Amino acid sequence: MIFSTLNINNDEPIYMQIERHIIDGIKKGELKKDSKLPSTREVSKFLNISRNSVISAYEELESKGIIITKRGIGTFILLEGETESYEYNIDFSSRINEYGNTLKNLDIIKSELTYKKGMISFKSISPESHLFNLDDFKRSLLDAWTYEEANLLNYGYAKGYKPLIDYFFNYMKEKSVNTKNKDILITNGFTEAFDIVIGSLTKPGDVILCEEPTHNTALKIMKAYGLKVVQVKMDKEGLNLNELEKSLDKYNPKFGYLIPSYNNPTGIVTKTKRRKEIYKLFGKYSVPIIEDGFTEELLYSSSPIEPIASLSGEGNGVIYIGSLSKILFPGLRIGWIFGDEKLIDVLESVKRGKNIHSSFLDQSAFYYYLKSGAFSRYIKNVRKYYRDKYNLVMDMVNIHIAYEYVTGEGGLHIFVKLKDNINSRKLLDLCYKDGVIFMPGDIFYEDDKGIDTFRIGFGKVTDEEIKKGIKIIGDNLKLLSK
Numbered sequence: 001m002i003f004s005t006l007n008i009n010n011d012e013p014i015y016m017q018i019e020r021h022i023i024d025g026i027k028k029g030e031l032k033k034d035s036k037l038p039s040t041r042e043v044s045k046f047l048n049i050s051r052n053s054v055i056s057a058y059e060e061l062e063s064k065g066i067i068i069t070k071r072g073i074g075t076f077i078l079l080e081g082e083t084e085s086y087e088y089n090i091d092f093s094s095r096i097n098e099y100g101n102t103l104k105n106l107d108i109i110k111s112e113l114t115y116k117k118g119m120i121s122f123k124s125i126s127p128e129s130h131l132f133n134l135d136d137f138k139r140s141l142l143d144a145w146t147y148e149e150a151n152l153l154n155y156g157y158a159k160g161y162k163p164l165i166d167y168f169f170n171y172m173k174e175k176s177v178n179t180k181n182k183d184i185l186i187t188n189g190f191t192e193a194f195d196i197v198i199g200s201l202t203k204p205g206d207v208i209l210c211e212e213p214t215h216n217t218a219l220k221i222m223k224a225y226g227l228k229v230v231q232v233k234m235d236k237e238g239l240n241l242n243e244l245e246k247s248l249d250k251y252n253p254k255f256g257y258l259i260p261s262y263n264n265p266t267g268i269v270t271k272t273k274r275r276k277e278i279y280k281l282f283g284k285y286s287v288p289i290i291e292d293g294f295t296e297e298l299l300y301s302s303s304p305i306e307p308i309a310s311l312s313g314e315g316n317g318v319i320y321i322g323s324l325s326k327i328l329f330p331g332l333r334i335g336w337i338f339g340d341e342k343l344i345d346v347l348e349s350v351k352r353g354k355n356i357h358s359s360f361l362d363q364s365a366f367y368y369y370l371k372s373g374a375f376s377r378y379i380k381n382v383r384k385y386y387r388d389k390y391n392l393v394m395d396m397v398n399i400h401i402a403y404e405y406v407t408g409e410g411g412l413h414i415f416v417k418l419k420d421n422i423n424s425r426k427l428l429d430l431c432y433k434d435g436v437i438f439m440p441g442d443i444f445y446e447d448d449k450g451i452d453t454f455r456i457g458f459g460k461v462t463d464e465e466i467k468k469g470i471k472i473i474g475d476n477l478k479l480l481s482k
Contacts, residue, residue: 001038002031003046014049018057023066026081033080037067099224106220108443113432120469122438125264125412125457127327131382136374137329137365143372144364156360158352159344160186160336164367168322168336176310177320183344185351188358189333190292190323192351195221197290197319197337200350202227206254209247211239213415213444213453215264215292218257227254231446234263236407238270239278248285256282259292260308265444265455266415267408272305279311279318286317293322294411309338316340326412328378332362386412389458392466397456400474402481404452412459415441417452422480424454430476436469 006021008014025031040058044051058075061067069075096104104110115121144152159165165184173179187193194217202208204226210218212231222229232247233240238260247253258278260270270278282289291308309320316339323335337347351357369375393414397406401416408414418424424440431437441453458466 001046003038003043006047008047008049014053015056015060018043018054019060022057022061026066026077026079029081031077031081033077035077037075037077039074098226102224103220106216106223108216112439112443113428113437115437118435120436120461120465120472122436122456122458122461122469124460125326125455126330127382127412127459128385129460131378131385132329133374133378133381136372136377137369140367140369140372140374141365143368144361147368148360148364152361152364154360156357156363158185158357159348160184160358161360161363161367163371164334164363165336167367167370168338171322172309172320172338176306177338178310178313180314181316181341182338183341185337185344185347186358186363187335187337187351188355189325189330189335190294190321191217191221192333192354193321193323193335193337194218194290194292196347196350196354197321198222198225198227200347202254207251208255208257209244209251209253209287210257211259211263212446213263213265213441213450214257215259215294216443218292219444219446222257229446234266234268236268238268238274241274241277241281244278245281248281248287252285253287255288255290257290257292258308259294261305262294262409262411262413264294264411265413265439265441265453267411267413269305269409275305275308276311279308283315283317289318291318291320293320294326316343319343324375327382328375329366332366334358334362334366386459389461389463389466390414392463393456393458393470396467396470400471401477402474413455413457415453415455417441418454418477420481421452422477423451425451427473427476427480428454430479431473434472434476436472438473 040054043054068078168184207228209230212233232243309318312318319339402419404417404419406416439455441450
C-alpha cells in the first residue's frame with residue numbers, strides 16, 4: 001500500500017502530509033497514471049487518523065487535477081509521473097560476434113532490392129494465398145480446440161505434437177521410406193531444422209558438399225557456423241557424378257546437403273537412376289546426407305519421385321528435412337526432421353534448449369487439417385493452377401529472353417542462364433526502374449559465380465503480370481546486348 005511508508009508528524013496538518021505523499025509517489029513513479037488509490041475509509045483506518053483529513057487531502061488533489069474520483073468506482077491518478085533513468089550507452093556493433101555479422105551481411109531481405117507497391121515481382125517463391133482452402137483450415141482449428149482445449153495454450157513437448165508426428169511417419173512410409181529405428185522432431189520450418197542439424201553435428205572448418213547452385217538460406221546458415229561449403233556442378237539429371245566423387249575423395253566432407261526435388265534455385269529434379277548413384281557414392285565414402293524435401297508434391301511432368309531417404313532401408317545415412325511451407329501455409333512455420341532415433345533424441349534436447357517447443361496450437365490445427373483430407377484436395381487443385389503458370393512462364397521466356405539454358409520441372413520457379421555472360425544484376429537494375437523485380441542468381445553460388453543467372457518465381461503473379469513482366473525483362477536484355 002502506498003501509505004505504508006508515510007509517517008505522520010505533528011508539525012503540519014495531516015491532510016497536507018497525505019497530499020504531499022501522493023505527489024511524491026507520482027514523481028517517483030510509484031503511482032502510475034490510472035492507478036487506483038485506496039478509499040478514504042481504508043486510508044483513515046490504516047493510518048489511524050480522522051477520515052476527514054483524508055477527504056480534505058483527496059479534495060485538494062482533485063481540485064489541482066492530480067486525481068479524479070469516479071462515483072461508485074473509486075479514486076484514480078490523473079498525471080503521468082517522471083520515470084527515473086540512469087543512462088549509459090554501449091557500442092554493440094563492436095561486440096557482435098562472427099555469427100551475428102555473417103547472418104547480417106548475408107541477409108538478402110536487407111541487402112537486395114526491395115519490392116515496391118505496384119511492381120511485378122518474380123522474387124518470391126511462396127504460394128498464392130487466395131488458393132488456401134480457408135474454410136477447411138477454420139474447421140481444423142475448431143476441431144483442434146474441441147479435442148485439446150486449454151492444453152493447446154500450455155507448454156507442450158519439444159519433440160512435437162504426437163498425432164502430427166504419427167501423421168508424418170505415415171507420410172514418410174507412403175514415400176517408401178523405412179521408418180524402423182527412426183524418429184521425428186517437429187521444428188519451426190526448414191530453417192530451424194537445418195540450423196539444429198548443422199549446429200549439433202558440425203564444428204568450424206568442417207566441409208559440407210552441396211549442389212551448385214543451392215538454397216541461399218542453407219548457404220547462409222553454413223557460413224554462419226564457419227563451415228567450408230564445396231559446391232558440385234549439376235546437369236539436368238542432377239549432381240555430376242564424376243565431380244561428386246572427386247569432391248568426396250578430396251575433401252572428406254562432414255555432410256552432403258542435397259535438394260533432389262526442385263533444387264532451389266534451378267528447379268532441377270534429380271532423376272531416379274541418378275539418385276541411386278548419388279546415394280551409393282555417399283555410402284562408399286561413409287558421408288551422411290541431409291536431404292531437403294523441397295516442394296516434392298509439385299512435379300508437373302510426371303508423378304513425384306521418391307526421396308533419397310527411401311533408398312536407405314534400415315540404414316541411418318540420410319537425415320530428411322521436410323516442410324510443406326512452399327506449397328501450404330508458410331506462416332505456420334511447421335517442418336520436421338526424420339532420422340536415426342538416437343540422433344533425434346539428441347536433437348530433441350537441442351530444440352528444447354533453443355525454444356522449448358514449436359507452437360502446439362499451430363501443430364494441432366495443422367494435424368486436423370491434414371487428417372481431414374483437405375491437403376490432398378488442395379494439392380489436386382493447385383497442381384493444375386501452378387502447372388498453367390509454369391507453362392505460361394516457359395512460353396514467355398522462350399519468346400522474349402535469349403538464354404543459354406532454362407531449368408525447372410516443377411515447384412514455383414524456373415532458373416535462367418543468360419547468353420554471352422550478361423550480368424543479371426545490370427539487367428535487374430534496368431528492370432527495377434521499369435517496375436519489375438526478380439532474384440539474381442549469384443546469391444545461390446559460392447565464389448562470385450552465377451553472375452549471368454537469375455530465378456523467376458511465379459507463385460504470386462497473375463497471368464497478365466507474367467506476360468508483361470517477362471517482356472520487360474526481354475526488352476531490357478536487348479538493351480544490354482547491344
